[in-house]
Amino acid sequence: MTETIVADYLGMTLQVDSLDNENQAYFGHCARHEFHLQKCDDCGLIRYPVGTGCAWCASGNFTWTPVEGKGEVHSYTEVVHAIQPAFKPYVPYLMLVVDLDTQKGAPTEHEALRVLGNLVTPDGVLAPPEMVAKVGIGSRVRMVFTDIADGLAIPQWTIDEDAAQPAEIWRYPDA
Amino acid sequence: MARIDQLDPELGASLREKYAIVGVGETEYVRGSGTTTRAMATRAVRNAMEDAGLKPGEVDGMMSYSAMDSTLSTFVSADLGIRLNFYMDVLGGGSSTEAMVGIAMGVIEAGMCETVVIFRSMNGHSQTRVGGTGARAVAPVVGEFLHQRSYGWQSPGQLFAPSFMRHMHDYGTKPEQVAMVKVAHSHHASNNPKALYNNRVTVDDVLGSRMICKPLHLLDCCVETDNATAIIVTSAARAKDCRQIPALIRGVVGRVSKPRADLHYEAGPISTVAGHYAAPRLWRNAGVGPEDIDVTGSYDAFTFTTMMQLEDYGFCKKGEGGDYVSDGTTFLGGRRPNNTSGGHLCEGYTHGVAMVVENVRQLRHEADDSCPIGPNGKRQHTYDHSEGGCRQVKGVEVSANLGWATPGTGSAMVMRRGA
Ligand SMILES: [Zn+2]
Numbered sequence: 288m289t290e291t292i293v294a295d296y297l298g299m300t301l302q303v304d305s306l307d308n309e310n311q312a313y314f315g316h317c318a319r320h321e322f323h324l325q326k327c328d329d330c331g332l333i334r335y336p337v338g339t340g341c342a343w344c345a346s347g348n349f350t351w352t353p354v355e356g357k358g359e360v361h362s363y364t365e366v367v368h369a370i371q372p373a374f375k376p377y378v379p380y381l382m383l384v385v386d387l388d389t390q391k392g393a394p395t396e397h398e399a400l401r402v403l404g405n406l407v408t409p410d411g412v413l414a415p416p417e418m419v420a421k422v423g424i425g426s427r428v429r430m431v432f433t434d435i436a437d438g439l440a441i442p443q444w445t446i447d448e449d450a451a452q453p454a455e456i457w458r459y460p461d462a
Numbered sequence: 463m464a465r466i467d468q469l470d471p472e473l474g475a476s477l478r479e480k481y482a483i484v485g486v487g488e489t490e491y492v493r494g495s496g497t498t499t500r501a502m503a504t505r506a507v508r509n510a511m512e513d514a515g516l517k518p519g520e521v522d523g524m525m526s527y528s529a530m531d532s533t534l535s536t537f538v539s540a541d542l543g544i545r546l547n548f549y550m551d552v553l554g555g556g557s558s559t560e561a562m563v564g565i566a567m568g569v570i571e572a573g574m575c576e577t578v579v580i581f582r583s584m585n586g587h588s589q590t591r592v593g594g595t596g597a598r599a600v601a602p603v604v605g606e607f608l609h610q611r612s613y614g615w616q617s618p619g620q621l622f623a624p625s626f627m628r629h630m631h632d633y634g635t636k637p638e639q640v641a642m643v644k645v646a647h648s649h650h651a652s653n654n655p656k657a658l659y660n661n662r663v664t665v666d667d668v669l670g671s672r673m674i675c676k677p678l679h680l681l682d683c684c685v686e687t688d689n690a691t692a693i694i695v696t697s698a699a700r701a702k703d704c705r706q707i708p709a710l711i712r713g714v715v716g717r718v719s720k721p722r723a724d725l726h727y728e729a730g731p732i733s734t735v736a737g738h739y740a741a742p743r744l745w746r747n748a749g750v751g752p753e754d755i756d757v758t759g760s761y762d763a764f765t766f767t768t769m770m771q772l773e774d775y776g777f778c779k780k781g782e783g784g785d786y787v788s789d790g791t792t793f794l795g796g797r798r799p800n801n802t803s804g805g806h807l808c809e810g811y812t813h814g815v816a817m818v819v820e821n822v823r824q825l826r827h828e829a830d831d832s833c834p835i836g837p838n839g840k841r842q843h844t845y846d847h848s849e850g851g852c853r854q855v856k857g858v859e860v861s862a863n864l865g866w867a868t869p870g871t872g873s874a875m876v877m878r879r880g881a
Contacts, residue, residue, distance in 0.1 A: 300602040301612055307605060314608070336609040336725055362631070362732060364623030365676040366614060371599045374614040382615045382675075384624045384727050397730030405613050424631050441612050457631045459676040 294436030298373030303439060309337045312351060317440040320432045324400070326352035333390050335400045343394055354400070356430025357447065358385040360422060361401055365459065377413040381406035383444050385428055407431060407443040414445075422446065423458035467742075474713060474747035481567045482701040482708035482880060485514025485579075485694035486819040491658045491810025493587040495688035500533035502690035503583035504541040510579060510692040511542070515705030518543040521694065523569060523578030525562050527554035527813070531590035532583050547575035556761055557865030558582070559693075559814040560873035561716025566695040576696060582815045583690035592686045592811055593617050606724065618763060618868075619678045625869040626677050626766040629733040632781070635769075637677060639784035641668035643765035643800075644681050644807050646793045651804025653794070653831050653853035658685055659808045662849060668765075682765045684806035691815035693822070701880065708880035709822040712860075713747030715740045716873045726870025736872035737774035737864060744775070744862075748876035752776045755876070756858045757824050758798060759817035761866035762805040768792075771864040771872065772800070794847040794855065802829065802853050814865045818875070821861040825879040829854040 289311050292303040303310050309325070316323040326333045327341040328348035340347050362384045369375045383406055386399035406414040406422050411433035414422075422428070427450035432440040446452075464470070487509030489495070489502045503526070511521060521544050524535040528551065535549040548569055552558070559580065566578035586592040594617040603611045615621060629635050645665060651657035663681060671680040701708035718740035721729035726736075745751050752775060760768040760775075765787075773783030777798070786792070792800040803809045803820040810816065823829050828841060831853045836842040843854040858879065865873040 296612065297614070298600065299611065301608060302602050302604045303608065304604060310605065310608060335728065336606070338724075342722060342728065362624035362628040362727075364620055364627060365673075366620060367673040367675060369614060370594045370617045370620070371611075371614055377614075380614060382613055382620060382624075384732075395730075398728070399730070401725075401727045401732075403609060403613060403615065403727075424627070441608075459627065459630070460637065 292436060292439050294439050296435045297371065299371060301435060301439065309339060313337045314439050316351065317432055317442055318438050320440065322354050322356045322430055322442055323351040324354045325349040332394060333400060335402055354387065354389050356442065358387040358402070358428060360384070360424050360426040360428060361386045361399065362424060363422070365419065379416065379419055380413045381419050381422060383428065385444055402442065404442055404444045407433060407445055409445050411443055418446065423456040425453045425456045427452055469742055469746045471746060475749060477567055477571065478712050478747070478749055479710040479878065480698055481570065481695055481711045482698050483563070483693050483711065483818070483822050483877065484696055484701045484704040484706060484708050485510040485516060486822050487511070487513055487692045488816065488819060489690045491656055491687045491689050493658070493687055495585055495588055498533065499583040499585055499690065500537050500541070502688070503533050503538045503581050506583065506690035506692040507538055507542060507579050507581055510694050513706065514694050516577065516694065521577050521579055522547040523566065523575035524549040525566060525578060525580045526551045527558040527562065527582055528584070529553065529555055529590065538581065548578070555813050555867060556763060557717060557814060557867040557871060557873040559818050560714055560863055560865045560875040563695055563711060563875055564714040564716045567711065567714070570695070570697060577694060577700065578696070579692055579694045581690060581692040582813050584813065585688045586811050587686040588688050593619070619683055620675050622764065622767070622869055623675050623678060624727060625732050625735065625770070629766070629770060630677060632731070632733045633784070635784035637669055638665050639788040640765045640769055641665045641682070642788035643762060643768045644668045646787070647762060647801050647805045647807045650794055650799070650802045650853055651808035652849045653847065653851055654804050654809055655832060656830070657804040657809040658687055660804070677766070678764055684763050684811050685808070687810035689810050689812055691812045691819055693815060693818055698880070707826045709825045709877040710880045712749060712876040712878050713744055714875040715744045715747065717867065717871055718743065718873065720870040723870055726868065732869070735770045735774050735869045737771045737874070740872055740874055741775045744874045744876065750860060750876060755798060755860055755862045757802060757821060757855050757861045758800045759821050759861065759863040760800050761814055761817065761864060762801055762807045763866060765807070767866045768800060770869070771866060775862070775864055775874065794853055799855055802855060818863050821863055821877060824855055824858045825861055825877055827854060827858065
């Protein structure tokens, strides 16, 4: 019933297999610009990325649950030398590891739902250099989506213009 | 049932010094081998057998690891006239070496075979680029990788960098401190005639080289080379009949992982690596601690990997890795040199085997540098570590290898000089 999704994005072929039920559901939500994650029916913890069981209690029972796309940059890298050829026009680009506000500090103080993504403009295009230069560890970001094909969009991050940014944002100390 | 992290102090001792590495072999570290992984593997294994003084009928186990970019034990054994009682070729990159030594010990202990050769053969420059450029960069993105590669997040440097950046954030680790890893290894490589890059570099050279992905400059990254490497594991009893002083295996841990081996960033703190989890088991098994180690081989896929592992295995306090790698300790002539061959940053990239090869030679007191060979056929080490000179560490008795797969997974091994 479900079909394999094959789409081109920045020179790469992205493929969501018809048998990959979890990723089909995840990216299907993203295509509707909704961010849903799997919430464990037994321990109640949400998990990321997509999986077939609970990373915290091994339960196989879960419910797709809407999750707010707001958070803070936990760490990042700024890619200057792109590996995939089609990313080269966009360097430097940021790869962000973002702590969601939802479930931050659970199950222990060291954990958070750390959701990956690039820094992009509000309409989902890899961010220009002047935007890249503003973001670092501590930056407040909100989720947006990059549309790729029918049934396929990927979650991304952009600066949360409505949030108070921290007084100090940690960035790699450029000489 | 006892908790898994409640280590029984007695259990680690059962195989201590019962097995040894008796032979090591390698091909040249080059960019452009002009040959196949099969041909290179055969040469490396042959070299290791000659080193150990073993004939084809005296090796009956073979293991290898690859990223589906290499030859298999079936072909290499055929080319060497070896009839195998055991072989296994597995998927794996960095940190496979130490793990496989442990597997070899278990296989021999189980009576499945007597002597195991472990090899890794890779055209890491000519065919399958370690850094992920070339064919790998344009391969279809499916399954789990949709959550990573879709974001231009693919090469080892890109994947590991958030751990490195967070270490700088959490502990104030400075780029110029970590650059000293490359400086030290380049000094060591200058005393290693086999090293691909044997010029000494400075902190300014590292920080002045072009940025790849922050915090990694070009010279923070390892080289991509073509080479094969091999080591031979057998019982300490059989080792007595081999040609060399054995490197006795005191303890090993393999592929120890953080709580999430898939996306380790989900469990924190992310400025801590798998060595934190591996250390208690390693030192329990080896019956020694970091203070007893004379020389280390901390995997240097990047300058940062060396630093973070030394820290999490307890060679310094948590957060002080930047000081440890920049205060002279890890240099030849220092208190505890690291990667005396020049490692993956300078000698060549082998997915970890060459760092074990080097420590085996250090334990034999036979580092293959430019020191003169005496009438007994052995090198007469000068212990003058200046450029182009000696790279033997004086009086080495105990070594540690710290293998790295990712921030989330690692392996380690302690060896002692045998008689
Ligand atoms: Zn659960």
